[in-house]
Every structure is written in C-alpha cells, then in structure tokens.
Amino acid sequence: MSHSPSVPDAIHRSTSRGRGIRFSGVSKAFTVGNGARTSAVREVDLEIAERQFVALIGPSGCGKSTLLRLADGLLEPDTGRIEIGDAPPRPGPAIGMVFQNFRLIPWRSVAGNVGFALEGQSLDRTELNHRVQAQLEQVGLAGWAGHYPAQLSGGMRQRVALARALIGRPSVLLMDEPFASLDAQTRELMQDDLLALWERQHPTVLFVTHSVDEALLLADRVIVMGGGAVLEDLRVDLPRPRRSTDARRATEYGRLREHLWSRIRDLVLADPTSAFFGRHVQADRERG
C-alpha cells in the first residue's frame, strides 16, 4: 500500500502541494438593517507563502471568520484583490474549510457529511467509502459513520467538520477554531495529527485560534487582527516539535507569548473602539 500509490493517489498528492495566498487592499463591509454598514475587514494586505502555517488571532468580532470566507472565495471583497496561487480563490475540495459553526448537513449521516466534499469528483463508491472511513478513524469517529448530526455531541460534530475539510487533501486549509469544542487532550491529539499532515502533504494553512499557546505551538507566523485590520505579523522562529516543556520554557517562546497576550489584551481593554474599553482593569493582575 505505502510503497506503490495508486494513480488517483498520485494525482491527489500532486494537487495537495500548498499554494500561496495573497490579500491586496481587501475590505469587506456588511449591510445591517436600515442600510447601515458594519465594516468587518479593512484594507488587509497580507501575503502567505505556500506551505506556510499561519495562525490568525484577535478579539471576538475582529473579522477573522470574514477573512477566511474571503480567502475561500465565498465572499467577494468590496475592494482589493485576493489570489490563491495565481488565480482568484475558487471554492472546492482543494481548499479545505472548517467553519466555526460546523455546518453539518442534518439529513446526512456522519459518513455522508464527510463524503460530501468528494462527491463532485468521479470517485467510485468503494474508493470513496474507503477514504471516508479512513478519515473518520483519524478523528476518532470510526464507529459513528451511520449516526446523524443531531445524535452527536458538540465535540463530535466539530470532528466531523474537520474530517470533511481534510478528506479532499487540500492544498490550502482554512480553519476557523477547528478545535474549540474539543477537550484539551483530544485537542492535542488533533493538533499533532494536523502537524503531521502538514509535514506530509505541505498544505498552506490559515488557522484561526483563540489560544496564544495553540498559535505558538502550531504556526510559523502569527497574524494579530483587531477591528478588521491586520495589526501585527510575527514570525515564530521556534524549533519544532514544540510540545515539550523545554520548548515552552525557551525565552523566545515566553517573549512571544507575553507580547501577544498584552497586545490582544490592549485591543480588548485599551482600544477605545473596543466593546470592553473602560472596563475596570485589575492592574495588579499578573499572568503566568
């Protein structure tokens, strides 16, 4: 199996090499109610090299999910241009997307949801089933193929969404807090799996997370967003693997972590446009 890949496998391998993502002057606003417009993404210029693993971090409502939808080609930017590889983004299984709110198809079983992303391709039934089953095993849902989404727990649903995004062996992975509903230990497992996949298939990854530690564990680069704009763009030059206590004790790790923490805390508390501006700050509060 491992020494002689079948022809379709080879094809998939070839498409699954990462492609770069480029945002140039991208803005997006939404119309709410009586014609008023909320700006969600403002003048974003960002270039992500192919095979790069980029974490996106920032306070609630700052435009992270919107940026991902733009990158997937699901939203048209109001101004500016987005390119994946050399072309505007075209949604498809080659760009894997994990939505923040899962978006499972309620009338399809777990297997049907995961297989959905592959149905456009002309795979034969057994090949498809085989790949779905393998992907379900990967996310720890091997025994649940026949269940419907309403019969799953929150974390299980998230893993189905994850499996659906990965099954197309995408060259670009857009992940919106893909592990938020998982317990810490399952989350570690999934993080390791993601890193292993990244090292094997080299997709370009844009990964939204709420956890500074997760960002520093996974990413080559951390982008900080605030109020729709890119505020900071940090290289993470830590050696991999980074899970060990030693790695976490490195001064570079501590410096980055402290910097990101205070940067986002400022965004949340000290930015006059923030919803929490003026909230009493316990100045004496320390962080570990």
Add this chain to the structure above:
Amino acid sequence: MSHSPSVPDAIHRSTSRGRGIRFSGVSKAFTVGNGARTSAVREVDLEIAERQFVALIGPSGCGKSTLLRLADGLLEPDTGRIEIGDAPPRPGPAIGMVFQNFRLIPWRSVAGNVGFALEGQSLDRTELNHRVQAQLEQVGLAGWAGHYPAQLSGGMRQRVALARALIGRPSVLLMDEPFASLDAQTRELMQDDLLALWERQHPTVLFVTHSVDEALLLADRVIVMGGGAVLEDLRVDLPRPRRSTDARRATEYGRLREHLWSRIRDLVLADPTSAFFGRHVQADRERG
C-alpha cells in the same frame, strides 16, 4: 440605588441564593436509528452543595451536555432521580443555562434574545430594557442590541447566550463551555466577571469546560466524567483569587493539574472503549 433595593430586586436577591443539586442513580440513553440505544449517562450519583462552583470535565462525547440537560429538567432520566433544592428540576430563569450551541432565536434582535428569559415575569417594559441593556454591557455588546444573530461573529453569539442565561439572576447556573468561542483575553474578562457574580449572588454553578486550567481557576470541585459515568471527584483547595502566577506555581495546583491531565489522557487514549484507543502515543512527550 445600592442602599435601597427596589422590591422586585429584593425578590430576585432572595431567589438567587444557590440551591444544591442531587443526582441519585441517574442514567440516560438515546435511541438511534433502528432501535439501538446509546447510553449517554450511566448511574450518576452526585451531590452538589448549594453555592458550590463545580467544574465538569471529560473527553468529547462523554455525556457532559446530557448531564446538564438532565439537571435543567429538559430531559427525563431513564432511571434515578434528580433534585434541585428539594424538588425535581423545573426549567425556568432561576436555572440559567448556557447551551453549547448557543441556540439564539434568529428572528429576534440581540436585545430580544437576552430579554426572552425575563418575559415570563411581569416586568414592566422599562425595567426589562434596563436590565437587558445592563447585561449586554456586561458581556461587551452594548452597541449591538439591535443586531440579529446572523449578523454577529461566533464569539458575539456566545456572549448573547451568556447574557441570556445570566439575566434571570439564577440560583443555579448550568454552563456548557460558555467561553469556548471567546479569545483568551475576553475569556479572562468573562471568567473574572463570572467569579465576581458568583461571589455576589452565590449561585450554584455546574460548569462544563474542556480546559483543565479553567477548571482549576474557577471551581471548588472538579468532576471527571468518562463514558457517561462520574470517574473522579476532586476538591480544589486552592486559595482565591487564583489568577496570579504565584497561585499557579503552588505545588497543589501543579499536582491537581498533572493528575487531571493524565487522567483524561488515559480516558482518551488508554480506555479500550475510547474512540482513540490504540492510537500511537508519543511516550516521550512531556507536558509543561
């Protein structure tokens, strides 16, 4: 204002003192498809004292959400009995519930969603609006009262759900990963707010979390669930406040954290009924 509470305020104060929760031999199974039944909660015996802050932790799919729904009186147990105070649970604003998947009413504005929990009571319009507005400020959504759920980001939606659970000044709070969609900094803010509220109003809190650190930061007691059963029941005898680096360096904190971590890791990886059983474990992996 603060020295002469109005009459309704006084009433609310009086109902908002915590009530204990008792599970005796509670089991719950769900029917899936062709009559097969999945057991979600098994033989749970659990007694939570009034005003206690209890964290519930365990691998994905182990029955945490189901236990919360049972405690709210939304599900009938198959066997066993549940009591809140001296009576079976009766859903209502006195038991605040934050659902894992938010469950906002799509056709109601943010204010309408938060106010929903109070509409059963005969509050006059201005009092209601006043309380809704105060609650929205608390969760950092003061300017969003007129927006509809579809116009909010994931974290904003979660905060609306939080506000809705809190507005009834509940004597029992059931929270299912209430901060999962929040960035780490906003999450801290909300954690502190929750603790302040707990110290002011003394509700009994049953709090599902996926983070060992969050459990140890907030709770008097941590319950570990696995496969539907209660596996462990740990007292957390750490002094409050616990946010400081010093507190986290305490040996007791380290001991509890290490214990919980390995316990749940074993549940995820080493339990033969686990979905991840047999998954290759990096034995040399250390944790910080």
Add this chain to the structure above:
Amino acid sequence: MRLGVLALLMLLWAVAADNVSRNIIPSPLETFEAARRLWADGRLPTALGASLVTYLGGFALAVAFALPLGIVMGAFGLLGRTIEIYVYALAATPRVAFIPLIILTLGLGIEAKLFVVFLGAVMPIIINTYAGVRQADPDLVEMARSAGASRSRIFRAIVLPGAVPYVLAGLRIGATIGLINTVVAELYTAVTGLGGLLALYGNTFRMAEYFVIVLTLAAIGVVVTEVLRLLELRLTRWSN
C-alpha cells in the same frame, strides 16, 4: 422586468386572438372596450364589491379557523395524527358535493357563500400551518423551555415565527383557492358578483366581457398576493 413580461404576454394575447378561430379569444382592444363599458354602467363595480365582500369575509374566516387548528394539530402530536386523516378526507371531497347541504343549512345568501369560500381556503392554511409547526427547531424549543417559557409563550415566540414561511405559503394558496371558490359560491348559490357575470357572459358567449371578468379576478389575486408579499417582507426582515 415584470413589465417586460407583461408586454410580452399582451403581444402573445393579441396574436392568439387573431389566430384562434370563432372568436373564442377576444382581442385586447375589444376587451379593453368591454372593460370600459362594464365599468361605466356600474355592473363591474357592483359585482366586484359583492365578490370582494364574499371573498375577503370567507378568507378571513378561514384564516381565523385554520391558523389555530393547524397550530393545535401541530402542538398536540396525538391530536394532529388523529384528525389529520379526516382533514385530508374532507379536503379531497369536492365542494360541489356539499352544495346541497350548504344550501339546506345556510340558504342561498351571504352565509352560504362565505362558507364555500371558507371551505376552499381553509385546507391549505391548515395543512401548511400544521407542517410548519411540526418543523419547529427542537433546539430552540428546548431553549425556550429552559428559559421557563410557558407552552403558549413557546408557541408565540418560537414555533409560530418559525412557521411563518409555511403559514405565508399556505395563505397564498388559500387566497387563490378562496378566490376560485368565491366564483363557485356565486354560481351555486344565489347568483351574484363576478361569478354571476362570468357565468352570464360564458353562457352567452360574450367573450370580451368574459375576459374582463377573468382579468379582474386575476387582478384581485395579484393584489392579495402582493399584500402577502409585503407581509412576508416585514415578517422575515431578520434574515435580510
């Protein structure tokens, strides 16, 4: 866009009028002339008034009856499953079968007419309301229960708003069938209104006048469904 289609239809009509034999289809011009005449001599306004009273009255009754029934059927599962089969049986029974009974019990006057309109409009509204109520989002209903909402508040705040698109589609269908039954009622009980004129001109082959009545009925249908569309826009503002 709509106007463009309208122009196209007019053209088609003119061509059809020219080509269909034996004056079965009057030309647009003849029809317009007939409309002017009928309007001027007061026949059309009188008939229109009479029909509108029957139509709107019967439709209002149907709404007032069908909405609560559909809701109750959806709300109390057992009740719904028990009576739905009878509702369907009744729905499938041709109106003409009831005409003698209706005349016997309600006579030939406005009561009988209202009832015939009612009978036609009531079924789609019941069926759609019933379907809409049964499709309520169980997660939201559970949330409302958790918030301590009473059964009736759950209905008003969760189930009904969720069923709005169904109810509106039901009202649309009910409105069109109600209009058709207005004509039936005016034919089978004491002959009045637009239905009476339709029969009169149909039986005497005055096709231009006949078309005027048909177009008037179509226009009523359009106005009512446009009103329902505005209602829909108002009620579903939240989803953009």
Add this chain to the structure above:
Amino acid sequence: MRLGVLALLMLLWAVAADNVSRNIIPSPLETFEAARRLWADGRLPTALGASLVTYLGGFALAVAFALPLGIVMGAFGLLGRTIEIYVYALAATPRVAFIPLIILTLGLGIEAKLFVVFLGAVMPIIINTYAGVRQADPDLVEMARSAGASRSRIFRAIVLPGAVPYVLAGLRIGATIGLINTVVAELYTAVTGLGGLLALYGNTFRMAEYFVIVLTLAAIGVVVTEVLRLLELRLTRWSN
C-alpha cells in the same frame, strides 16, 4: 384513537340522517347497501378506474412540472420575483374560465381532463416548492459552495432535502385539489368516471348512491395522503 373518531362520526351521520328532512342525508345503512350494489354491478369499479387514471395522470404531470419550476423560481431569485406574480394571477383565475380554451385546444378526451387536474394541482406545489427553496439554510449552501459543489449538486444535496417538508405539504394540498379537479374535469369535458356518477346521482336525487361516490372520493384522498405520509416518514427519518 382514529377508529374512535370514526365511530363518533358514524354516529353523528346516523343522527343527522334521521333528523335532516327530505332525505337529503341517507342513512349509513342505505349508503352501505348502495355501495354494495354499485360495486357488484361494476359501475363503481369502472368509474373509479377512469377517475384514477385522470387523477393520477394529471397529478403526476403537475408534480413533474411544478417541482422543477418551483425550484428554478427559488434558485434564480430574479426569475422567481419576475414570474411569481403571473403564477399567482394564474392561480387565482377560476378553472372554469379556461374550460372553453381547453376544449378548443385539447378537445374533450383524456388530454383535456389531465390538463384540468394538472391546473388544479400544479399551483400549490409550485408555491410551496418555491417557498421551500427560498428558505434554504444559507450557511449550508455556503458550506456546499466551499466544498466545490456545483449549482446542481447544491440543489440536489442541500436545497431540495431542506425543502422536503414544504414540498410534501404542497403535494398534499395539490393532491386534494387535483382530486377535486378530477371531478370538475369529468363534469365539464366529456362526462365520465366518479364525477359523472356524482352528477348523475345528484341530478336524480339518489342520495345514497351520491354519498357512496362522495365517500369514495374521500377515501382516495385518504389513501393518497397516507402514501404521502409514508414518503414523509422515509424522507425525514434523520430527525428521529
């Protein structure tokens, strides 16, 4: 439970038969006798067969036409908004208005009858399908786009299954109206089938026989809607 209601209805019927003057309502026993007679002499089976062909054929045509149209109207917003008003206008136009045209173009045979049934059943299916398609979950549609699904696959996999409850309610209403229009068709074009028997027994005041036909029609309605209920159970298994 249903049987209990049935027994109650039978009782009511017997009482009504006894008390309504002038034999307008035959007793259950007379009706049963008439049914036996009509069945034995072959009239009822023949008429039933003829009506069923008309009914099922016309209904099938309506489904084949209305589902795609409703889908297309819902899918292409502009098209939907442009033509919906004409659809409603057409829906509100009484069928009898079309009878001359139908006779002219389709004659008196089965084609004309199928078309009348079609006309009646097609509207509710279009309106409900249209409403159902427009109610598709935008989040799921976006997810499907993200997965690279083609327009047609999004339709087949997301929009249509989501519209199933609407479509089924539309089919229910369409089925009942189609049955009613079967009778209309059998009265207004060449007289045949159950509609013909209904006219015969109605005009000659043989009320027991008349009731047999009415009950037969109701029974067809029940069977068809039960079939639709089974279909619904199959299609919505996923929600328990």
Add this chain to the structure above:
Amino acid sequence: QSDAPFRLIVTHLEPPLVPNSVMDLAETLGYFDQEGVNVELVRVQQTPSALAALQAGEGEMANIGVDALLQAIAAGATDLRAVTSPNKALPFLIAANDEILTVGDLAGASFGVGRIGSLDHSLSSLVLDSMGADIEQSQIVTLGQPSVRAQALAAGQIDATTMSIGTWLSLPDTSGLHVLVDQDAYFAAAPLVNKVNAVPGEVLAERPDDVAAVIRALIRISRDVAADPQLWVDGMAEALPDADTAVLDMLVTSFATSWSVNGGMSADELTYTADWLYGTEDFSAVPPLALEDWVSFAAVDAALASLGAAAGMDPADR
C-alpha cells in the same frame, strides 16, 4: 296576503331569449305589483341548486325541470307540486356542422349530450327517432352543461348537439354550423312540458293567495305579449341593452304560439310528459307518480276563474 317577499327562484342569470323571460318581465313591467304580490327573483345557476333552495325554505316557488321535480318527489320531497308553467317547452333545436346535411348523416358522427340518460339525451333520441334516424348510431359524447356542449360544437370537437335557441343565437360565430332540426320540428316531435314552477306544500297551504297572484301576473303578461309581441321585444331590449333587436324580432315571431296564456297546465300534456319520462333511462328505477301527486291545479284554476280562460294555443284541460 303576507308582507314577506314571495321569492321566485329562477335558473337563469338574466332574462333568457325564450318565453320563460316573462317571469323577469313581469317584475320589471310591474305585473306582480299590480297583482299585489311582492315578488323577489332569486337567481341560481342550475336546477339542483334551485331545488335545494326551495327545500331549504330559501324561496317559495322555483322554475325547474319536470324531470328534476319528479325525481325530487320520488326521493322524498313528497309535498312539492307543479302549479304553473310560464314556458312549457323550451325551444330546443339540433345544431350541427356543415358536414352533417341530414339527420341521416349523424350516423357515425359525434353527438353531444349532457349525460347518458339525461333529458336532452332522451329528447334528442325521441326527435331523431321520429325523423327516422337512430341516435345510437352516432357516437354519443357526454358533456354536461349546455354551454359546454355549444362550446364543444363551436370548437369542432363534436359534430352535432341539442341546444336552446337562445344558446344558438348567442353563439358569437356560427360559420360552418347550421340548424339541423329547428325548434318547431323539434317540438312537434317531442311535445313535452319541460319546465314548471313548483311550490312546497307549506307555501300552498299558507300563502295560496300569493301563489294565485303570481300565476295571475304570469298569465296576464303572457296574454299581453301574445297580443302585442312588441311589448316583449321592448321589454327585452330594455333588460338586455346588448341584444340585437333584429334577433328579438325574429325570436318573437317564432314564439307566437308558445306563450302560456292559460298558465301552461294541460293535464294531457303533463300526463304525456310524465309517462314519457318514466320510460327513459334515468327513471328506470323510479316508481311512477299519479298526476295529483306532483301537480296541483287549484291555484291555476283560481287564477283562471278570475281571469277567464283564453282560447287557442294553451289548452287548459284537466
């Protein structure tokens, strides 16, 4: 006499182009008022509705087909009685397309009827029989309503059918069609009373004066029109502004002997009609009624007593 309006149910929507129009004209020309009866015309579309309304007490008198009356009585409405007939025989004719030149050509052609066994079917069969043709040689197409039969003929879907002269004349375009059997020949072959005014027993018992007054008014207007046909033409032209006066003139000549100047109640004709009806298919299962079980001459006799019987066209034999 009672103050309550006397509701007369008719099955036409505007004055028809046949002698039955005297009911409408008696109202517009004031004949009912002159007899001191407050008549209100109730218009319904068809005989079944008229009968149901009569039985529901929604009217005191209804102009309905004799066949329907006999059926209703047989079905249990035993107190209904025919009391007068303002237009005994509707002027029917058989129209056909131009390919049908003689009744013989009908063999193999399609012939439209209401229903198998309906009155128009039986009548047509009788008429054609008397002319030496057999309707069963034609292909019978059942079409229900008279207007549908006319439409089907006009649309070329059938080759021939029976219709009233009023329907024939209101057809917008009769090119390619012609009258195969005209109304006189038709009536000569089928001299039947086909419409009568019926009242329930209760009305006969409680409002005999009103019934007599209505009949008097109808007899008087019939006599006036018979004497002065222009009266009918003018009355109709007033009621139907769209009508062509040339057509009215032509019609009134053909109606010259059709007016019910004696109330239209000849015992012989009624007996003949009933006997013939009982021989048709629709009545195969219906036990025959005696004349006095469906006709009451008392009211018309009371009217004739005060007005005197007229000689000529409308025999008042008992």
